[in-house]
Amino acid sequence: MPTLILSPRFTDDSVLMRGAAVRAGWQVLRLSGWRLPPDIVAGQATIYGEILFAEALAGQLGLALLDVPADWLPGLPPQFLRRELRASTLAAARAHPGPVFVKPADGRKGFAGQVYQAGAGLPSDAAYPDDTPVYMSEPVAWVVEVRCFVLHGRVLTCSPYLREGRYTDGDWSLAAEERSAAETCVEQLLAVAPAPPAVVIDVGLIEGRG
Numbered sequence: 001m002p003t004l005i006l007s008p009r010f011t012d013d014s015v016l017m018r019g020a021a022v023r024a025g026w027q028v029l030r031l032s033g034w035r036l037p038p039d040i041v042a043g044q045a046t047i048y049g050e051i052l053f054a055e056a057l058a059g060q061l062g063l064a065l066l067d068v069p070a071d072w073l074p075g076l077p078p079q080f081l082r083r084e085l086r087a088s089t090l091a092a093a094r095a096h097p098g099p100v101f102v103k104p105a106d107g108r109k110g111f112a113g114q115v116y117q118a119g120a121g122l123p124s125d126a127a128y129p130d131d132t133p134v135y136m137s138e139p140v141a142w143v144v145e146v147r148c149f150v151l152h153g154r155v156l157t158c159s160p161y162l163r164e165g166r167y168t169d170g171d172w173s174l175a176a177e178e179r180s181a182a183e184t185c186v187e188q189l190l191a192v193a194p195a196p197p198a199v200v201i202d203v204g205l206i207e208g209r210g
Contacts (some may be wrong), residue, residue, distance in 0.1 A: 007050060051108055066198055082140075083140050090134050103135050142162060142205065148202070159173075
């Protein structure tokens with residue numbers, strides 16, 4: 001029987017995942033720490049939780065987490081970005097003279113990915129050194145942002161998570177044309193920028209740019 005392993009940290013999404021797994025006939029194990037019980041076998045376990053938790057458990061199971069290379073996003077062809085975006089450092093972000101969107105490049109979300117004005121609000125060098133890798137992007141307005149779950153280059157399912165800059169609050173419905181556009185975008189992207197066989201890719205509609 002497959003086993004879903006959940007982080008000790010309760011979140012709304014982890015509760016939803018637990019319910020879905022139970023309905024699918026899976027066993028669910030919510031850990032009290034970051035150590036696995038000895039009877040868990042790789043190949044029957046699925047990990048769900050924050051990235052540091054997933055990394056810790058994957059190491060215990062002898063698994064590797066799939067991800068794209070660090071230069072994958074800034075290296076995409078311009079028609080898939082529709083905005084200026086580059087890999088940089090936190091020092092450069094702190095020194096940027098105007099508004100710029102900044103997010104950690106390692107996916108750990110150590111600080112909020114958002115628009116910062118001339119470096120104000122970014123973490124100090126005591127918390128994060130100057131050479132911390134980040135992505136810096138031209139600020140744009142997103143009409144809708146869609147999360148796509150992809151297997152072997154094909155979108156299995158997708159749903160919106162932001163509309164007009166606000167979380168969708170449980171309304172994960174997509175109009176048929178939105179779903180078709182998201183799926184087409186991802187599949188065209190993967191034809192020129194290969195990714196791991198199982199991957200999650202976020203795409204969106206930028207106001208005035210497509």
